[in-house]
Amino acid sequence: MSARDWAIDKLTEEREHRLDRTPWAITKVGDSGFTVERHRMPDAHVYCPDGITGLFTVADLKQSLREFPEARFIVVFRRGAANDVYPFAEQRGVAVGRLGELSSALEHSTDISKFVARERSYVAKRLNTNPAVRDWSRVGEDAYQITRTRVTPEILTVATFDTYEATADQLLSILDRYDDLGLDAIIATNPSTGGFAEAAVDVARNAGVRLMLMNEFVAELSRSWKG
Known part of the structure; x- marks a missing residue:
């Protein structure tokens, strides 16, 4: 099954479980x-690239838009997309x-x-309402x-995460994911997060983040800033 067909099946199945929603009519293109x-x-208009085994790259994005110029949402799977995408x-x-974001x-x-x-x-809301912030942009997922x-x-x-707890493995994964960006900080956005495990703190400290x-x-x- 192609990535496109799998995505359509999942979207259709999810929609069918919402009894208060009108079914979508989905037409395959190319x-x-x-x-x-x-x-x-x-x-x-949605595009689901097939055959991507690593990170989805800017070159993959350009190819996707050549194949379906009308696409306004491109779905990425597995490892996701490179930061510059x-x-x-x-x-x-x-x-x-x-x-899930497409849905x-x-x-x-x-x-x-x-x-x-x-x-x-x-x-975005927290940054836009902070008088110390002159400008900001998204540079990764x-x-x-x-x-x-x-x-x-x-x-x-900075990078953000929204899980309740931060494990050492999760911090290592974030650091690896954004290794090319030179992170200054990793921010927990979940309002229920009250602190961090010592192992996670050690991972960040050792990375200088x-x-x-x-x-x-x-x-x-x-x-x-005190790094």
């Missing part, structure tokens, strides 16, 4: 694309995300290319480059 006809919303996709007016985008977004997952929406006002260093690069709660992080943005 080898890897499909169009979803939605009730009272514009048609949504996300800012490039934003410039091209297309979203890149997991199948939410189809349900709630008139323009699926502009869909923002709940955690990222929360991060859950990574951000933040430009600050009148403090040093001016630019910080601060491990912080979101409230702690936004308070620190107006101060000189």
Whole structure:
């Protein structure tokens, strides 16, 4: 079964379990694309690349858009996408995300290319309302480059996660995932997170990266950074 057919099956199955929802009409386009006809919303054009064994790259994104120029959401599987894919996709007016994100985008977004997952929406709100932040951009799946006002260093690069607890293995995975970005901090966005296990703290300390709660992080943005 192709990635496209698997995605369609999952979306159709999920929709059928929502008895209060009108079924979607889904039409396959080419080898890897499909169009979803939605009730009272514009048609949504989706591409599911096949044969990607590693990270989905900018070259893969360009090829996807050559094959289906109308695509506004590209679904990535397994290892996800390389960090530079996300800012490039934003410039091209297309979203890149997991199948669960596509499902939410189809349900709630008139323009699926502009869909923002709940955690990222929360991060954006905290950054947009902080007077110390002059500008920010998404530079990875859950990574951000933040430009600050009148403090040093001016630019910080951080990654976020939303699970309740942070394990040492999870921190190692995050550090590996964003190794090319030179992280300054890893931020827990879950409001129920009250602290971190010593093993996780040790992993971050050994990597020279601060491990912080979101409230702690936004308070620190107006101060000189202590790495």
